[in-house]
Amino acid sequence: MYEYLVNCDLKDKRVLVVGCGFGDDALRLAKLGAKVSAFDLSPDSLQIAKALALREGLEIAFEEMPAEKMSYKDNSFDFILARDILHHVDIPNTMSEIVRVAKPDAIFLVNEIYSHSLTDKIRHSVLVEKVLYPKMRRLIYGPGKPYITEDERKLSESDLKQIMTPLQACLFTKYFNFLVTRVIPDRYETLAQLDRVLLCILHPIGHLLAGRVLFSARISKPTGSSAQ
Structure with a gap:
């Protein structure tokens, strides 16, 4: 994702970060010359994000608000980034808001955890749920439990369809994490690279196997629209 962002012409562009968390992405985008706005529901996360921006000498407009409103x-925005947030929110309402605040022909970049419904059925089978997953979880996360919020879920192919409905001219779609974060911890870079190679080889069925999706598209709006 960051390789793609570095190659985008974002200087002086108005960029929105949806669900910014601690502000990592907002800071990176500001360093690329973008005029960044970012929001999150967590006041604690925003406090950290503001402190980091201040330390780096970056001007970023952080606000507290829900993605759905x-x-x-x-x-307002030329470019909108949503990383690991859409699986927490009401997708139709959030997409309606994203389209509303985007300028005509704005670019929308999404990076999300994902699981095809067929893969999800296997994941929640008795064999995997009761026998294999507890062992794999210890390998991947160690003795602790993974941090999962109550509203968290992986996006499905039907969720992706909802997200893509108001979009046009998909610029690219890439799938990641066939074995990484499922069987292999993501801290092993060499194994992660091999995992990406394997998904490239299995490209025709990559959407069935992947655990993460990255895509970019232009937002479809009447070309006569203008900022208020």
Whole structure:
């Protein structure tokens, strides 16, 4: 994702980070010359994000708000980034807001955890749920438990369809994490690279196997729209 962002012309572009968390992505985008706005529901996360931006000497407009009801004006942003947030929110309402605040032909970049419904059925089978997963969880996460919020779930192919409905001209779609985070911890870079190679080889069925999806598309809006 960051390789793609570095190659985008974001200087002086108005960029929105949806669900910014501690502000890592917002800081990176600001360093690329973008005029960044970012929001999150967590005041604690925003406090950390603001402190990091201050330390780096970066001007970023952080605000507290839900993705389903943004306070930004219509047609405000040239580029919108949503990383690991859409699986927490009401997708139709959030996408409606994203389209509203985006300028016509704005670019929307999504990076999300994902599981095809067929893969999900295997994951929740008795064999995997009761026997294999507890062992794999110890390998991947160690003695602790993974941090999962109550609203957290992986996006399915039907969720992706909802997200892509208001979009046009998909620029690219890439799938990641066939074995990484499922069988292999993501801390092993060499194994992660091999995992990516394996998914490239299995490209025709990559959407069935992957655990993460990255895609970019332009947002479809009437070309006559203008910022308020």
